[in-house]
Amino acid sequence: MKAHDGMYIGGRWRPAAGTGTIAVVDPADEQVIAHVPAGSPEDVDAAVRAARAAFPGWAATAPGDRAARIAALRDVLAARREEIARTVTAELGAPPRLAETVHAGLPVVVAGSYAELAASYAFEETVGNSTVLHEPVGVVGAITPWNYPLHQIVAKVAPALAAGCTVVLKPAEDTPLTARLFAEAAHESGLPDGVFNLVTGLGPVAGQALAEHPGVDLVSFTGSTAVGRRIGATAGGAVKRVALELGGKSANVILPGADLSRAVHAGIANVMSNSGQTCSAWTRMLVHRDRYEEAVALAAEAVATYVPGDRLGPLVSARQRDRVRGYIEQGVAEGARLVAGGPESPCATGYYVSPTVFADVTPEMTIAQEEIFGPVVSLMRYEDEDDALRIANGTVYGLAGAVWGDHEEAVAFARRMDTGQVDINGGRFNPLAPFGGYKQSGVGRELGTHGLAEYLHTKSLQF
Ligand code: NAD
Numbered sequence: 001m002k003a004h005d006g007m008y009i010g011g012r013w014r015p016a017a018g019t020g021t022i023a024v025v026d027p028a029d030e031q032v033i034a035h036v037p038a039g040s041p042e043d044v045d046a047a048v049r050a051a052r053a054a055f056p057g058w059a060a061t062a063p064g065d066r067a068a069r070i071a072a073l074r075d076v077l078a079a080r081r082e083e084i085a086r087t088v089t090a091e092l093g094a095p096p097r098l099a100e101t102v103h104a105g106l107p108v109v110v111a112g113s114y115a116e117l118a119a120s121y122a123f124e125e126t127v128g129n130s131t132v133l134h135e136p137v138g139v140v141g142a143i144t145p146w147n148y149p150l151h152q153i154v155a156k157v158a159p160a161l162a163a164g165c166t167v168v169l170k171p172a173e174d175t176p177l178t179a180r181l182f183a184e185a186a187h188e189s190g191l192p193d194g195v196f197n198l199v200t201g202l203g204p205v206a207g208q209a210l211a212e213h214p215g216v217d218l219v220s221f222t223g224s225t226a227v228g229r230r231i232g233a234t235a236g237g238a239v240k241r242v243a244l245e246l247g248g249k250s251a252n253v254i255l256p257g258a259d260l261s262r263a264v265h266a267g268i269a270n271v272m273s274n275s276g277q278t279c280s281a282w283t284r285m286l287v288h289r290d291r292y293e294e295a296v297a298l299a300a301e302a303v304a305t306y307v308p309g310d311r312l313g314p315l316v317s318a319r320q321r322d323r324v325r326g327y328i329e330q331g332v333a334e335g336a337r338l339v340a341g342g343p344e345s346p347c348a349t350g351y352y353v354s355p356t357v358f359a360d361v362t363p364e365m366t367i368a369q370e371e372i373f374g375p376v377v378s379l380m381r382y383e384d385e386d387d388a389l390r391i392a393n394g395t396v397y398g399l400a401g402a403v404w405g406d407h408e409e410a411v412a413f414a415r416r417m418d419t420g421q422v423d424i425n426g427g428r429f430n431p432l433a434p435f436g437g438y439k440q441s442g443v444g445r446e447l448g449t450h451g452l453a454e455y456l457h458t459k460s461l462q463f
Contacts, residue, residue, distance in 0.1 A: 005036070005037070006037060007037065007039060007043050007046075007047065007197075007198060007199050007200065008180075008183040008186075008187070008196075008197060008198040009043070009046050009047045009050050009194075009197045009198075009199070010046075010047075010050035010053075010054075010193050010194045010197065011050075011187070011191075011192070011193025011194060012193075015037075016037035016038070016039055016040070016043055017039075017040050017042035017043050017046075018037070018038065018039075018040045018042070018043075020037070020038035020040075021035040021036065021037055021038055022035065022036050022037075022038050022173050022176065022200065022201070022202065023035055024036060024091050024174070024175075024176060024177055025091075025174075025317070026090050026091065026093070027091075027092070027093035027313075027314040027315060027316055027317060027350060027351040028093050028309075028313070028314050028350045029349055029350060030318075030349055030350060030351070033090055033091065033177075034177055036176040036177070036180070036200045037200055037201070038200070038201045038202055038205070038206070039170070039199040039200055039201030039205070039206040040201070040205065040206065040209075041205070041206070041209035043199045043201070043206065044168065044170070044199050044201075044206055044209040044210050044213060045209070045213065045215075047168040047197040047198075047199050048139060048141075048168055048210070048213050048215040048216060049215065050193070050194035050197050051139045051140075051166040051167060051168050051194055051195075051197055051215075052139055052166075052215050053194050054166045054192060054193060054194030054195045055136075055138060055139055055165070055166045057192060058136075058161075058164055058165075058166055058192060058195045059135070059136045059164040059165075060164075061164065063118050063119060063121065063123060063162075063164075064118075064119050066118045066161060066162060066164065067115050067116070067118035067119035067162070068115075069161070069189060069190060069191055070111060070114050070115040070118055070158060070161055070162060070189075071112070071115035072188075072189040072190055073111055073115075073158075073161075073185060073186060073189035073191070074108055074111035074112045074115055075189075076185040076188045076189050077104075077107055077108050077111055077150075077154075077182075077185050078108045080181065080185060081100070081104045081105070081108065082100070082104075083181065084099075084103070084104040084107075084150060084178065084181055085099035085100040085103060085104040086099070087177050087178050087181055088103040088104065088149060088150065088175075088178055090177070091146075091149070091174065091175045091176075091177050091178065092146060092147075092149060092174070092175055092178075092313075092316055093275070093313040093314040093315070093316060093350070093351070094274060094313050095310070095311060095312070095313050098273065098274065098313070102148075102151075102273075102274075103148060103149070103150055103151065104150065106148075106151050106431065107150045107151050107153075107154040109431050110151065110154050110155055110158060110431050110447065111154050111158045113158075113431055113432055113447075113448065114158035114159055114161070114162040114452070115162075117159075117162055117448075117449060117452055118161075118162035121134075121162070121449065121452060122134075123135075123456075127460070129462055129463050130460045130461060130462050130463070131460070131461045131463070132458055132459070132460050132461075133458065133459040133460075133461065134163075134453075134456040134457070134458055135164070135456060135457045135458075135459055136163045136164030136165045136455060136456065136457070137163070137165055137217050137218045137241055137455050137456065137457050138165060138166075138217030138218065139165065139166055139167075139168065139215055139216050139217050139218075140156070140160045140165045140166070140167045140168070140216070140217070140218045140219075140220060140455065141167075141168050141170070141210040141211060141213065141216040141218070141219045141220070142156040142157060142160070142167055142168070142169045142170070142220050142221075143170050143203075143207050143210065143211065143219065143220070143221045143222070143223065143231070144156065144169065144170075144171050144172060144179075144222055144223075145172050145222050145223040145224075146171075146172035146173075146174040146175040146316050147274065147277040147278060147279070147316070147373075148274070148278075149171065149172065149175035149178040149179065150178050150181075150182060152222050153169060153171065153178075153179060153182050154182070155435075155446045155447060155451065156169075156220045156222075156446070157169065157182075157186075157196060159446075159451045159452045159454065159455055160220075160455045161191070161195065161196070162452055162455075163452055163455035163456050165217075165218070165455050166194060166195045166196070166197075167195070167196050167197065168197045168198075168199060168210060168216070169182075169183075169196070169197065169198050169199070170199050170200070170201060170203075170206050170207045170210050171198070171200065172203075172223075173200075173201070173202055173203065174316050174317055175316070176200040179198060179200065180198065180200070182198075183196070183198040203227065207227075208234075211230075211231045211234050211235065212234055212238075214238070216240065217240060217241060218240065218241035218242065218243070218454075218455065219231055219234075219235050219240065219241070219242050219243070220242075220243040220444075220454070221242070221243070221244050221245070222244075222245040222246075222279075223245075223246070224246065224247060225246040225247045225371075225396075225440055225441075228244040228245075228246045228442065231244065232244055232443065241454075242443065242444075243442075243443060243444030243446075243454050244442040244443045244444065245279070245435075245436060245437065245441075245442045245444070245446060246279070246397075246399075246437060246440060246441050246442045247279055247371040247373075247397055247399070247440070247441060248279045248280055248281070248283075248371060248397045248398075248399030248400055248437065248441050249283060249284060249368075249369065249370070249371055249395045249396075249397040250280055250281060250282045250283060250284070250397070250399055250400040250401045250402070250419065251282065251284045251286055251391070251392035251401045251402075251417070251419075252267040252270070252282035252284065252285045252286065252401070252402045252404075253286045253388055253392055253401070253402065253403045253404070253413060253417075254267075254285065254286060254287050254288070254291075254295065254404045254405070255288070255385070255388075255403065255404060255405030255406070255409055255410060255413065256288045256290070256291070256405065257405040257406040257409060258404035258405045258425075259404070260287075260291055260294060260295060260298065261298055262404070262426070263404035264285070264295050264298040264299050264302060265298070265302045266402075266426055267282055267285050267299075267377070267402070268299055268302040268303050268306075268357075268377060269302070270282045270402070271283055271375060271376070271377045272303070272306045272311075272312060272355055272375050274313075275312055275313050275314065275315055275353070275374065275375050276324075276372065276373060276374040276375040276376060277315065277316065277320070277373050277374070279371075279399055279400075279441075280399050280400035280421065280435075281400075282400070282401065282402050283371075283372065283376065283377060283378060284361075284368060284377075284378050284380055284391075284392075285299065285377055285378065285379045285380065286380050286381075286382050286388050286391055286392060287379060287380070287381060287382070288381075288382060288383075288384075288388075289381050289382065289383060292359075292379070292381045295379060296339055296357075296359045296379055299339065299340075299357045299359075299377065299379060300339050300340050300357055303340045303341070303355045303356075303357050303377070304340065306355040306375065308346040308347055308352040308353075308354065308355070309346075309347055309350070309352065312352075312355055312375060314347075314350040314351040314352045314353075315351045315352070315353055315374060316351070317351060318351055320351065320373065320374070321351040321352070321353055321374075323373070323374075324353050324372055324373065324374030324375075324376065325343045325353060327366070327367055327370070327372045327374070327376065328341070328342060328343040328353075328356055328367075328376060329343045330366050330367065331358050331361070331365065331366070331367040331376075331378075334365045334366060334367070335360070335365075336358040336359070336360055336361045336365060336367060336378070337358065337359040337360040338356070338357075338358060339357040339358065339359050339379075340354075340355065340356060340357040341353075341354035341355050341356025341357060341375075341376070342354055342356060353374050353375055353376075354375075355375040356374075356375060356376045356377070357376075357377050357379065358376070358377070358378045358379065359379045360379075360381070361378035361379060361380050362380070363380070363391050363394050365378075368380065368395075369395055369396075371397070385413065388413075389413065389416055389417070392417055392419075393416075393417060393418045393419075396439055396440040397437065397439060397440055397441045398417075398418045398419040398420060398437055398438030398439040398440075398441050399419060399420055399421070399436075399437040399438075399441035399442070400419060400420065400421045400422070400423075401414070401417055401419045401421070401422045401423075402422065402423045402424075402426075403417075403422060403423075403424055403425075404424075404425055404426075405425075407424070407425065410424045410425060411424060418438045418439060419437075419438055419441075420434070420435065420436050420437045420438055420441065420445075421433065421435060431447055431448070432447060432448035432449075433447060433448060434446070434447060434448055434450035434451065435447045435451075436450075
């Protein structure tokens with residue numbers, strides 16, 4: 001057993017209370033690559049106690065000193081970038097280039113943004129005869145998914161630390177090794193003992209114990225809507241703060257004035273990235289009926305460049321692969337036209353799914369409504385802009401989206417969309433822009449100042 005094979009609690013690695021373990025599998029070759037302890041409610045309780053004990057000291061630390069610690073954390077993450085990328089490839093299956101640029105690279109940028117925000121944020125402001133104080137909420141329970149294992153952790157932990165909160169993290173069971181690397185980085189960066197704590201374990205055991213723990217003041221969850229709904233209900237019952245970043249079924253709306261080839265190619269690339277395991281992926285491509293067949297041909301051409309095992313990685317687990325294949329079978333059964341891909345496995349080993357394009361998808365079909373979380377795109381036909389808007393807004397989700405066309409028309413269309421983010425004509429990802437959902441895509445925002453505000457209470461003093 002390696003020194004850090006336990007839980008990271010109170011500034012040191014210690015053995016788990018129980019003996020259960022979770023096997024970590026490389027989804028590209030289906031081999032077990034490691035085991036991590038399956039944390040119990042006892043481990044969670046120890047971690048929450050450590051975080052509570054550390055809270056008053058960390059909350060009282062000057063923002064500039066917190067900023068320095070977060071900057072140190074960013075530097076460790078940057079120095080260990082290659083090791084992080086290799087680990088994400090091993091346990092998630094992300095192709096090496098994606099692992100380096102996005103999975104290992106983005107968290108460095110986000111951590112850096114919170115090092116700056118911690119130093120510059122107005123934790124006090126004057127409103128008339130009041131001084132308004134923005135104070136840390138307390139102990140944060142962070143529950144994260146596997147699809148962007150390090151980004152999801154940093155997008156919660158960095159703003160929480162910047163605010164003056166302390167944290168207990170329960171990462172996804174499929175990707176605990178990246179979370180352990182993060183805990184090592186937190187330790188190396190010199191965070192005081194107990195400010196950051198890690199408990200690996202199963203969602204319904206360790207995750208639930210964390211969400212229900214009375215010593216947790218705020219639960220920040222990213223994952224499925226089904227689990228998010230339960231966590232929201234638990235937090236509501238205890239009148240505690242909650243932030244939920246859930247699923248999506250985002251629309252990529254190609255208006256008649258768009259550069260069709262560019263819009264279709266970018267749309268396919270957006271969904272194929274990370275094998276479609278992105279909550280904000282533009283999984284519904286909406287095209288005007290006059291250019292629809294042209295778009296279908298372009299989509300088939302674009303998707304052919306995503307070769308499984310090369311540019312396209314496997315899905316994270318056998319369970320996810322089976323789930324996605326089930327959706328593809330359902331799309332065929334409900335009458336959608338298969339243009340590329342299909343339910344058959346493209347590789348003998350590994351949890352691969354063929355990159356799949358469906359045409360003639362109509363709004364009531366399951367594949368037009370539910371989050372598939374795989375490399376599957378649905379092309380939908382619209383009659384006019386009002387029809388496109390009705391289709392775009394016609395799901396329970398509202399996380400992201402895209403609009404292509406004449407700039408003014410595209411912006412006007414985006415303003416009418418019920419969704420948290422819209423990229424206009426290929427506008428690129430902004431790590432400082434608020435990220436989060438309308439409707440059942442969630443509650444609260446991550447990233448930038450909006451993400452920091454989630455971890456703050458306000459208090460008004462009158463003079
Ligand atoms: P999940 O919601 O089951 O898991 C997310 C996290 O919640 C994990 O850490 C898990 O251990 C934990 N968890 C599970 N049950 C819990 C409970 N009862 N109490 C507390 N924590 C619990 O997601 P999943 O099963 O890994 O993926 C299923 C689907 O969720 C995907 O197909 C996709 O649609 C969606 N998903 C969305 C995102 C996103 O970024 N929005 C990320 C991952 C998965």
